[in-house]
Amino acid sequence: MNKSIIQVNQLKKDFYVGEITVHALRGINLEIKQGEFVAIMGTSGSGKSTMLNILGCLDKPTSGSYFLDGISMGELSKNELAGLRNMKLGFVFQSYNLLSRTSALENVELPLFYNPKIKSKERRERAEAALEAVGLSDRMHHMPNQLSGGQQQRVAIARSLVNDPVVILADEATGNLDTRTSFEIMALLQDLNQKGKTIVFVTHEADIAKFMTRQVVFRDGHIIREELVTNRNNAVELLKALPIDETA
Amino acid sequence: MNYLNSIKIALNALKRNKFRAFLTMLGIIIGVASVIVMLAIGQGSKKSIQDQMAGMGTNLIFAFPGGEQKGGVRMGNSDAQSMKLSDVEAIEKDCPAISDVSPEVRSSGQAVVGNQNWPTSIFGVNNKYFNIRKYTIGSGRSFTENEINTYAKVCLVGKTVVTNLFGKINPIGQTVRFGNIPLLIIGILGEKGENGMGQDQDDLIMAPYTTVQKRILAITHIQSIAASAASENLNAAAIDQLTKSLRSSHKLKDKAADDFQVRSQSEMVQTFSSISDIMTALLGAISGISLLVGGIGIMNIMYVSVTERTREIGLRLSVGGRGNDIMMQFLIESILLNVFGGIIGISLGIIATKVMSSILNWPVVITTISVVMAFLVCSAIGIFFGWYPARKAASLNPIDALRYE
Structure with missing residues (x-):
């Protein structure tokens, strides 16, 4: 049995907008084990983004407990949460969020800048290794505006890998990409997952969710469905099946 | 971090x-x-x-008549005749903090050489004055004690006067007329340029004070006294001694106000x-x-x-x-x-x-x-x-x- 990376019990999150209280999460229980590739699905307003923010230690729950890699985040201060994000988490965003006019390599180095234990030589080596892992070793010194959308997202994935996190949190990571590029990104993530990375992927697209090992569906702050994916899609095979000239 | x-x-x-x-x-x-x-x-x-200011002499002290009263009427500075040569002699004797002292009489008028003329000032001084005011003798010589005693018709001229009256001719040995008095030029003053207020310090003629007193102004008093303190540190002491000396020379009672004013260069610098x-x-x-x-x-x-x-x-x-x-x-x-x-x-x-x-x-x-x-x-x-x-x-x-x- 693999060890538990994410352990959430009776998690609730309320927002107060004026006099009205919005119950974004109404008692979530979720466990994600090492090596899983979990899709968090749901329509907008279902609470999946709130869930991701809490999983990403960007927001604190109103009640309930959350253990990340055995650490209870409820008692941590703002700075300790930042430290946790730096050491244990990797983020991939829909709009890449790369620093403009900054080379791919420097973008990937970014998280390591906030880890005082890492010296500049190690920082560079790790960033180069992460870019190699996403297949961009020949684009290290390119600026984001010299890269295609798919390549930019690869840089973002490399950035999320560089600190060797226990889990990668992806938020609609294929939302801005065409089908072929989406599949390429999914192939990369499946490959990383194969090598042992735990990935949580928020999406509202059912066919993207089919690349993952488990689906968790949110609605109105509850988990309404949770199931293992049967007939899991293989991105590499689907890519081969795509007509080659689709984009030409 | x-x-x-x-x-x-x-x-x-x-x-x-x-x-x-x-x-x-x-x-x-x-x-x-x-x-x-x-x-x-x-x-x-x-x-x-x-x-x-330092070029004009940092240790410079001036004394000139002022604050005089005649029967309750306060007199202007210019026409006061209270300063005498004996005051200068007394200062020389009484004031150890003063190294040099000179009487000063001035007149302005037209200097004439041949068909050239130039408006300038003549200063009647003794030969310590050059040192007090930091003038140098560019060429020629200064006047002697004997020339002072005999009201000799000799003078030294400043660069500006030379330029305007003589052009390129060497003026030494020539004669310049000032107020109809012919004066033999025995020396040229070294160039000093403008002072802090833009005045040309080379536009002047210097002659023995006796010559200016007797031959040009026809007066017996002197207009002011120029002195220099022995050193910059002695400025205050020099002013003090000079004031006391002048008061005793002028026989002023203890409560009487000074009938003269003393100004020092260091005050002006400040x-x-x-x-x-x-x-x-x-x-x-x-x-x-x-x-x-x-x-x-x-x-x-x-x-x-x-x-x-x-x-x-x-x-x-x-x-x-x-x-x-x-x-x-x-x-x-x-x-x-x-x-x-x-x-x-x-x-x-x-x-x-x-x-x-x-x-x-x-x-x-x-x-x-x-x-x-x-x-x-x-x-x-x-x-x-x-x-x-x-x-x-x-x-x-x-x-x-x-x-x-």
Whole structure:
């Protein structure tokens, strides 16, 4: 049995907008084990983004407990949460969020800048290794505006890998990409997952969710469905099946 | 937090916007440069006044009649006849702090040589006067005791008089008429140039005081006394001794007011220095305002930059940057902008000052203190005006910052 990376019990999150209280999460229980590739699905307003923010230690729950890699985040201060994000988490965003006019390599180095234990030589080596892992070793010194959308997202994935996190949190990571590029990104993530990375992927697209090992569906702050994916899609095979000239 | 990392991050951020960084610095550059230039001009004019005053003789003390009353009527200074040659002799005897003393009588009029004439002044003095007023004998000789005693019709002329009356002819041995009295030129005074108030110090004729008294003015009194203290430190003692000597010579009772006034060069130096100090402060304040405007410019850009880079801040927070790290980044950016701007401004100011002194011939003095001050003020402005935008950046919520459009 693999060890538990994410352990959430009776998690609730309320927002107060004026006099009205919005119950974004109404008692979530979720466990994600090492090596899983979990899709968090749901329509907008279902609470999946709130869930991701809490999983990403960007927001604190109103009640309930959350253990990340055995650490209870409820008692941590703002700075300790930042430290946790730096050491244990990797983020991939829909709009890449790369620093403009900054080379791919420097973008990937970014998280390591906030880890005082890492010296500049190690920082560079790790960033180069992460870019190699996403297949961009020949684009290290390119600026984001010299890269295609798919390549930019690869840089973002490399950035999320560089600190060797226990889990990668992806938020609609294929939302801005065409089908072929989406599949390429999914192939990369499946490959990383194969090598042992735990990935949580928020999406509202059912066919993207089919690349993952488990689906968790949110609605109105509850988990309404949770199931293992049967007939899991293989991105590499689907890519081969795509007509080659689709984009030409 | 690693400060070296913070500096690297800030430098990288500035490098990404080189042109904007330069434009932002421009305000500080101009502000600092103008502070340096203005202070250099102010200090320079002060120094040039002091130098010129020193050229006139720093130990110089003047005594002239004044405050005299005749039957309750207070008399003007010019027509008072209270000073006598005996006063000078008494000063020579009574005042150990005074090294040289000379009577002074003056007249102005037309000097005539052949068909040339020139309006100038004649000074009747003894031969210690040259030393008191820091005049040198350029060529020829000074007058002798015997010439003084015999009202000899001899004189020394200043450069301006020579130029206007003789052109290129050597005037020594020639005769110049002043008020119909022919005077033999026995020497030329060394050139002194203008004094601090723009007066030509070479436009004069010097003759024995007896000659001017008897032959030109037909008077027996003297108009003023020029003396010099033995050293700068003895200035106050010299003034004191001279006052006492004159009071006793004039037989003034203890309670009676002085019937003369004493002025010293060092007093005048102080007066003019304080005037130019005020001018320096004024110039400094005006350019200080431009420095302030430059600082506000930096705050403005930093503030806009925080808004523009909200997503970047969100990203930095999400990858593990703490509020403090973000704060340090923006604060260091602001300080770097100011310090770089300050360094460029200081160099530019120094260059501008040098150019000004070589092209316009303005007296300028760059003091270390003005450079150090400008630099410190820049760093302080960096912190002061960087603080608010940095605070704002650090307080952003990462979730909102990441979604910011």
